[in-house]
Structure formats: C-alpha cells, structure tokens
Amino acid sequence: MDNRPGGAFGRAGRYLTEEERAARPKVTRQLLMRIAKILKPYWKQMSLVFLTILAATVFRLLPAILTGRIIDEGLIGSNLPLLLRLILLSFGVMLAxxxxxxxxxxxxxxxxxxxxxxxxxxxxRHLQAMAHQFFTDSRQGDLITRMTSDISGVQQTISGTLTGILSNLLTLATAVAAMYQRNWILATVGITLVPLLALPTKKVGKTRWSLTREAQASQDEINGILNETLSVSGQLLVKLFVREESEASRYEAANRRMIGLNIRERMAGRWFRVALSTFSSIGPMLIYLVGGYLMIRQGADLTVGDITVLVALLGRMYGPVNSLMGIQVDWIRSMALFTRIFDYFDLPVTVVNPVNPVKPERIDGVLEFHQVDFAYEPDRPVLKDISFRLDSGRSVALVGPSGAGKSSLINLIPRLYDVTSGFITLDGIDLRRLDLDILRRNVGIVTQDTYLFQGTIRDNLLYARPQASQEELEDACRKANIHDFIAAQPLGYDTV
Incomplete structure (x- = not known):
C-alpha cells in the first residue's frame, strides 16, 4: 500500500473567535472549479499520473492474489517448479x-x-499591482505567509493529498472487487467494519479545520513580530526605547501559543486512529473464523489459499480507508489554504491603468490640482478642495504640521493613491487618463526614509534607471556628493 502523507503544515495559534467561525469559507463547487482551473494547464500530465497510479495499484494487488496459488498449488500441491515461478512472478510484479x-x-x-x-x-504580480494603501494597511507577515508557506502547502496538496486520495480510492475499489470475486460472504464480513471507520470523520475534520485556521493566524502574528523587530528600523526603535525585554516577552508568548496549538493539532484525532487500528485488526480474525466455519461445517468450496488471499486483500483495503481518513482532514486543511490564497487574488486593484491610456510623446511638467479631495477612509478626509497650479521650472514648498497631508498630496501625483473627488492634470491631461508607466517614469520623488534592496551599491543606484551608463551613474553621484565615499569602499560601486 502506498501510504502518502496528507501534508504536514506546522502551525500555531489561538482558538477561532465566533466571528471567524461564522465567516470561515466552505468547500463549494465554485472553490473546486477555481482549483480545477489552476490544474487545467497540466491535464495531460495529470492523465499520466492517473494511468501510472492505476497500473501501480493493480500491480501491488497481484502479489496478494498470487499468494493463494503459492499456498494451494505450490506448497500444498508440492509443486516446486510452479512454486518458484509464482515466487519469481510475484517479485517481478512488486518490482514493476x-x-x-x-x-x-x-x-x-x-x-x-x-x-x-x-x-x-x-x-x-497581483500584489505588485495593488495600490500603495494595501501595503500600508496590511501586515507584512501576512503577505510573506501567503507567498511562502500557504503556496508551499498547495504544493503538498497536489503531490501528496490529491494523488493520495486517487491512489487509495483505486486501491480500495480493486481490493473490494477482488474480494467479492473470491467469496462474497467473506468479502461482506470483511468490509462490515468500514462504515464504523467513517463515523468520526466529520467531527475530526471540523476540529482540524478550526485548529489550522487559528494556526495560520498565529503564524502571521509571529512573522509580523519578526519583521517588525528584526528589521533595521525596528531594531533601532527597540534599542532606543529599551524595549528588548518587552519584545522578547511578546515573541515568547506568541511562540508559547504556537507550541500549545502544535501539540493540540498533532493529538487531534489520536483516539480516532486508535479505534481505526482496533477495527482493522478485528477484520482478519472474522474472516478466519467465518472461513473456517464454512470450510469445516458447511463444506464450502474454499481453500486455505482463498482465505489467505482474502485476508491479504482485506489488509490492502483497510489500509486505504485508514489513509483516506487522515487525508480527508488534510484535504480540509488544504481547502483553507486555497481559500486564503484566493482571498488575496480577489482583492481589487484600485489604481489601474486606463483601458486606452494617453501616451504623450513629450511631457512639459505643468501640474494642476482641481478642487481635489482625498481620504484614506470615507469619514476621515485628509485633503479638501485643494486647487493650485505648478508651472514647469517652478518650485513650490508645502509647509504644515505633521499629519497635515503634505505626503498624501505628493503621493497623489504618481497615483500611489487616487483622488476621492476632483482631479489632477499633467499638461492638461487627467492623471487617470495617462499611461501609468509613463506618468511614474516622469515623476521623481525623494522619499523621507532611506531603503536599500539586497544587492550592491550599483544595483541600488540603478534601480530607477537600469540602462544608465557608468559615466551617467558617477556623474549623478558626484552631484549628490557621494562618489568619493563610494569609491573609498572595498569594491567601489560593487560593494554589497
């Protein structure tokens, strides 16, 4: 029997709130259709997987069936040449x-x-297209979890859960068919316990679903703590305000919740599996008892080899049932992963390029605000009725206290956000009609915070204009008065 893992997702978290329980996604036809759409481009390869699983399933059952002939015709029949041929055939089938x-x-x-x-x-690509407000409102830990562990969980679902379900169903079907072909009475006796194995499934599935969703939320919390406190800016604040012990305690508390939930998740259904193991052991005993009665008292047309084959096939049948019980709850966990991923795909992109964008050959730089209103939230306006004109070549200083909306106003120009009402024009063209790439390539912004990507000094300096030559790069650095500093580094512009 090919016992495939249903997936192992190390998670941690608290119990779901009532609101989370009420809002948890259900496994619907629409969800399954979306998953099928993801797999559709690979239908040829999946067809091959089905054929190989079918062939492997049949070949794995053949040695159990051949056991009957080995016992009856080889051993009891004292036919050594036939015994050797059957053993070699069984070995060849298992190898295949x-x-x-x-x-x-x-x-x-x-x-x-x-x-x-x-x-x-x-x-x-979808996250890159999201408006800037999405990143200011979202926790970075959530984004990283979605891009890493959630999608990795999908990989385990495909390579483990889906193929495991298919393999076990085929094994179960072929084993049952072979058992009934041998003796319908003993086959019926053997599978009598199967319904009893399925009774706890629904309850265990609900428990694992809740634990998994909680664990996902806790993993997001831990990722958020790590990203906040181990970043350069975060560590600076932690040290300046002497918050090391407080942050360590916060992380320890989240870590403790993770340990507790990991234990609960691994113990969930433990008694359920004990019951499965017990029922699986009773089946062969019943076959020996009923088979012996039929042979001894009823004179049934049964042989020792037939009973041995039925017991072997029963083992092949109950194995998939045990696996399907575990895979079933892991399937529920997988649906939770898909739901979380689809939730992100369904987030609307609010700042989009127009269908037929205007692509001017030249931009002079005349910027004008026309009665512009802006708010991050509908009931909390940041800018109201802003109107001004900035001609090309002129400089304007925006002065005001912190929170007055200076940065918000600037962020409207490259369309990091869109205005709530009114409009902004560049050379008389509404920004929302301009090609977004052209607009942003013609707007230069020096941010308040310095941020460096992983890479060399050259990589970071060329980020906005990768095609710039070395001469242009050095000229810009001289004007910024940083060329001499860079040149003094061990590898110059190639210093990491």
Whole structure:
C-alpha cells in the first residue's frame, strides 16, 4: 500500500473567535472549479499520473492474489517448479509496481512544482499591482505567509493529498472487487467494519479545520513580530526605547501559543486512529473464523489459499480507508489554504491603468490640482478642495504640521493613491487618463526614509534607471556628493 502523507503544515495559534467561525469559507463547487482551473494547464500530465497510479495499484494487488496459488498449488500441491515461478512472478510484479511508483512520484512532483511556480508568479504580480494603501494597511507577515508557506502547502496538496486520495480510492475499489470475486460472504464480513471507520470523520475534520485556521493566524502574528523587530528600523526603535525585554516577552508568548496549538493539532484525532487500528485488526480474525466455519461445517468450496488471499486483500483495503481518513482532514486543511490564497487574488486593484491610456510623446511638467479631495477612509478626509497650479521650472514648498497631508498630496501625483473627488492634470491631461508607466517614469520623488534592496551599491543606484551608463551613474553621484565615499569602499560601486 502506498501510504502518502496528507501534508504536514506546522502551525500555531489561538482558538477561532465566533466571528471567524461564522465567516470561515466552505468547500463549494465554485472553490473546486477555481482549483480545477489552476490544474487545467497540466491535464495531460495529470492523465499520466492517473494511468501510472492505476497500473501501480493493480500491480501491488497481484502479489496478494498470487499468494493463494503459492499456498494451494505450490506448497500444498508440492509443486516446486510452479512454486518458484509464482515466487519469481510475484517479485517481478512488486518490482514493476515500485518502478511505476517512482514514475508517478516524479510526475506528481513535477506538476506540483510547476503549479506553485505559476501561483507564486501570479500572486507576486497581483500584489505588485495593488495600490500603495494595501501595503500600508496590511501586515507584512501576512503577505510573506501567503507567498511562502500557504503556496508551499498547495504544493503538498497536489503531490501528496490529491494523488493520495486517487491512489487509495483505486486501491480500495480493486481490493473490494477482488474480494467479492473470491467469496462474497467473506468479502461482506470483511468490509462490515468500514462504515464504523467513517463515523468520526466529520467531527475530526471540523476540529482540524478550526485548529489550522487559528494556526495560520498565529503564524502571521509571529512573522509580523519578526519583521517588525528584526528589521533595521525596528531594531533601532527597540534599542532606543529599551524595549528588548518587552519584545522578547511578546515573541515568547506568541511562540508559547504556537507550541500549545502544535501539540493540540498533532493529538487531534489520536483516539480516532486508535479505534481505526482496533477495527482493522478485528477484520482478519472474522474472516478466519467465518472461513473456517464454512470450510469445516458447511463444506464450502474454499481453500486455505482463498482465505489467505482474502485476508491479504482485506489488509490492502483497510489500509486505504485508514489513509483516506487522515487525508480527508488534510484535504480540509488544504481547502483553507486555497481559500486564503484566493482571498488575496480577489482583492481589487484600485489604481489601474486606463483601458486606452494617453501616451504623450513629450511631457512639459505643468501640474494642476482641481478642487481635489482625498481620504484614506470615507469619514476621515485628509485633503479638501485643494486647487493650485505648478508651472514647469517652478518650485513650490508645502509647509504644515505633521499629519497635515503634505505626503498624501505628493503621493497623489504618481497615483500611489487616487483622488476621492476632483482631479489632477499633467499638461492638461487627467492623471487617470495617462499611461501609468509613463506618468511614474516622469515623476521623481525623494522619499523621507532611506531603503536599500539586497544587492550592491550599483544595483541600488540603478534601480530607477537600469540602462544608465557608468559615466551617467558617477556623474549623478558626484552631484549628490557621494562618489568619493563610494569609491573609498572595498569594491567601489560593487560593494554589497
């Protein structure tokens, strides 16, 4: 039996609130259709996976069926040549099943890797297109979790959960068919306990769903703490305000919640699995008892090999049932991951390029605000009825206390945000009609905070204009009075 892991997602968190329980997503036809759409480009490879799983399933059952002939015709029949042939055939079949299993594993892993490759790229592009307000309102830990552990969980769902469900269902179906082909009475006795195995499934699934959603929220909290306190700016504030002990306590508390939930999650359904194991052991005993009664008292047309085959097939049948119980709850966890990812994909992009953007060949730089209102939230206006004109070549200073809206006004020019009412024009063209790339390439902003990307000094200086030559780069640095400082570094402009 190919016991595939249903997925292991290390999570931590608290119990879901009543509001979260009420709002938790359900596994709907629409959700399943969206998942199918993700997998559709790889339908050919998935068809091959189905065929390899089917072939491997049949080959894995053949040794159990051959066992009956080995016992009846080889051992009891004292036919050594036939015994050797049957044993070699069983070995060959098992080897073939293993090789087919390797091929199936490669195919499913290939599909999973490519699907997550597509998801990561699509998610990154979607997040890049989101308005600036999305990033100011969202926790960075949530974004990182969505891009990393959630999408990695999808990979495990495809390579483990989906293929595991298919493999176990095929194994279960073929084992049951083979058992009934041998003896319908013993087959019925053997599968009598199957309904009892499914009874706890619904309750366990609900428990694991709740724990997983809580764990995801806690993981986001921990990622947020790490990003806030271990960043350069965060560490500066922690040290300046002597908050090391407080932040350590906050992290320890979140970490403790993670440990508690990890224990709860791993123990969830433990008694359920004990019951499964007990019922699985009773099945073979019943077959031996009923089979012996039919042979001894009823003179049934059964052999020792037949009973041995039925017991072996029963083991092949109950194995998938046990696995399907675990995979079923892991499937629920996987649906939670897909739901969280789709929630992000469904977030609207509020600042978009117009359908037919204006692409002027030249921009003179005449900027004008026309009765502009702006608010981050509808009931909290930041700018109201702002009107002014800035001609090309002129300089204007915006003066006001902190929170007066100076930065907000500037952010409206490259359309990091869109105005609430009124409009802004550049050379007489409404900014919302201009091509967004052209607009932003013609607006230069020096931010208040310095931020460096991972890379060399050259990489950071060329970020806004990658095609600039070395001469242009050095000329700009001389004008900014930083060329001599850079040149004094160990690798100059190539210093990391």
């Amino acid at each position: 099943a293993s090789l087919i299993g390797v091929l199936e594993s490669y195919l499913s892993t290939w599909i999973a890797q490519h699907v997550t490759f597509d998801l990561r790229n699509k998610m990154f």
